[in-house]
Amino acid sequence: MHEDSSSGNAAAWAQLVLTILDEGRRTATYKLAVLLALIDCCALSADAEGRAPSRVPVQDLAVRVLELYWPQVRPYARHDGSPLLRQSSQPRAVTVDAVRALRNRAQAVGARSPAGAQRALPTAYEQTIGLIELTLVQMPLGKLQRPQGYAANGAADYPRFLYDDKPFHEGVTARQLRQRPMDVVLKPNVGDWLVSLGGLLRPVVELHWTRAVASFSNEELPEDHLRQFLFGSDRVNLRSLGPGLREAQAGQCFYCRRPLPAGDVEIDHFVPWSRMPNDALGNLVLADRRCNNDKRDHYADLTLLTRWASRPEGVFGQVADDAGWPLQLERSKRVARGLYAHLPSGTALWQEPGVYTVLDRARLLEVLPLLEAT
């Protein structure tokens, strides 16, 4: 499907991405957010065969941008106080301020995630998404591909290697956008490259983002700790799902099916967090420490993928409801479909501690339909 798309072009294209990432005087993290959101939206919107879309609604990008900033706007706790991290060198940061306001309101009514906020405060949620959407259209979407030198001398002929950015500029009004929602129309192959190279690009984007936040915040911040804070999984909230998951898995490790010990169990992201951050219950399994420590960032093999895709859904809905945590089974399956479909033949897939299988794409094509919406 995608593995035969010309790899030479993909390498040249990846170079262009690295060029825009390597911006000397970054003034905000919004372009980085747009790039990560584009990668994620392409993985999320794969078609039945796992092919990435050719266009991405700006509204979908806004939803993902909200999700990216959501954990980042909480107070950054350190032993000597809790300074708020800054995402921009400017005093006002429309998107971040809006996300923080929504998060604070959501917290006051017991909602812990963007999905929870959407349920509990639908109007505020929609308004926030609308505001982010407009900001994306007016600012970073029009500037993302323009390297600094071009910005300085106002040249208009820089390479648009991701999407056509002419429709995006400060002249677009909220009213126009409401009447005619906009799409990001990707250049040929770009959606598939974003998904297949996402595993390489994501850590680079996160590193630039972490350093930018450290520099805007004027704090001596330990990079590893800050990066974990900005991009790590929400381990604290996930712990509350343990008892429900244990029951749903009949007390067995999801991977080896041995009885789970009383302590010593771990909540694992079935689709690895490093490939696509997804804390929804739909992406979580309970594993013993032996399996979890060995699987780490690997993709599970196709037998495990089949088992994961065939889990009885009703049980997990109850667990999610009880914990007040998003389930997002369909969405989690869509992500898996998009990512697995872009793995080349021969990819090592994790089967059990120390054992890998080699991806057989013919068999993968048989499994992919299990990941379709039901």
Ligand SMILES: [Zn+2]
């Ligand atoms: Zn196990």
